[in-house]
Amino acid sequence: MxxxxxxxxxxxxxxxxxxxxxxxxxxxxELWLIPILLLATVVRVYGSTASAIWCDEGSSLLMSQYSPSLIWLHSAHDVHPPLYFLLLHTWIDVFGNGIFSIRFMSVLTGLGTVALGVWLVSLIATRRAAVLAGVLLAMLPIAVRYSQEVRMYSLMGFWLLGATIALVYWVKNPARHRYLVIYALLMTASFYTHYFTALCVLSHWTYLLMIRGEKNRLIARPAWWLANSAIVLMYTPWIPGLIDLMQHTEQLKAGGDVGWIPPVTGYSLPSTIWQFLNLTDGLELNRAIYFSLPVALALIAGVVCRRDQGPHKLHVLLVIYTFLPLIVVFLVSWAMPLLVERYLMFSALGLPLIMAIVIDHLERHSRYTAMAALALLLLVELGGLKTNYQTDDEQFDKLVSYVNEHYVANDRIVVSDLFWYFGYRYYNTTGALPLLYTPPQANGASGRPGDYGFGTLVNGDAEKIYLDSLEQLGTSTSRVWLVSSSEPPDDFAPIPGNWTNVSTRNVGDTQVRLYTVHAPSQARLAHTKGEQGTKQID
Known part of the structure; x- marks a missing residue:
């Protein structure tokens, strides 16, 4: 006994x-996990309400206001699948739409991701490596950044790390098919969250192909094929919407929903690594320092793979999960730009896990070298957290608050672009529905958004909110607020002659102007008084 x-x-x-x-x-x-999760909580909650809601977050909030059936419909016309918006819809119903609440949903999935990262490393390395992984992942700047945003990237990372853990369990115990059931469910959830999930699928299949020489030949097992077939089957309801979306790529480009990503250069790959770890592109650094980080990580990845003597090559799996999606997107982006660091946040989660395994190995041979490597990595991460927490005092919410305070009944509010429109809708408390300025294009084509991309969120209210020309407001409106970028050229030019600017307020890179609208006779009188005032000043 x-x-x-x-x-x-x-x-x-x-x-x-x-x-x-x-x-x-x-x-x-396992009580050591508690302080790690507390650290992860502090760095994610701190500053989570400091920045104003921006366009993408505003679109998430507007999408979540629809019923679940309409979320499904509109998401099929958007560039992202529906699961995150459906969860956000439920979350807001329960916890409200305050800025802390709506961002805390991503905080929670970010915390879950830290716990999963620790779990994954504990399965493939030592307890000490798992502790180091927890600390480094808790402070990973790209993970913190997108754990503070009303978007789906933190949720996607949670699903895919969980699916990778399920894969590890199955690789170790191929007869336990329940792990593949969990894997299929998590991968399906991720596919319903973001299309880049396909890159994680590529990583997992590549890993299994690389170990195909093992006696078990896991990739050839019927259970693996059945699990992946189940993923496809569960995703089938969404496939018609995906095909329809792909057929309207040109319309998405015309609306600016795709095609906005800049072309890649030779600096794009190392700059993305810097974005993961420091939230800067690193281009302002000395060239030797700039290239040293990505080169060092590439060498470390190679060493980790080479030294992996485990029967299942699970360190190799982690390296593939981390680097293959980045390399594939970088190569594809030479033909069709797709390289955006937040789309690859899920793979960036592997960087601190790999480094934790390496530092743990170094400690067995040279404690001081291991401590120096850990200190250097933490220094880079702390710099990234500092960048994340830096926000301007003059943000878009201040502009909307100014209008809210000075609004009077029957004022009209006109926003120049969808980029500002979604955020304005979130902060607007006047009760008035803001109008969206949609002047005809230079070639005479309509300037209204299409039915795909962001346009799907507002086209249903086209007759209520679209304003093709300022003259459409007529003289029944006495005051108009114009909201736009403060940078030239003026999005609203030319201003009607019977409008008089009475105030202008610049907030950051945005501007709001208040105009009074006169009847033609009043406009001439106002113009005359204006000239007399000018003469008196002269």
């Missing part, structure tokens, strides 16, 4: 009691 099967009196414990004690002992050994 083992000691843990006896109580203090020496009597034998029941099997249930012994099992409970064993569980408590396991939990007691």
């Amino acid at each position: 083992r000691p843990d099967e006896c109580n203090v009196t020496g009597k034998a414990l029941t099997p249930d009691a012994a099992q409970r004690i064993q569980r408590l002992a396991v939990l007691a050994r």
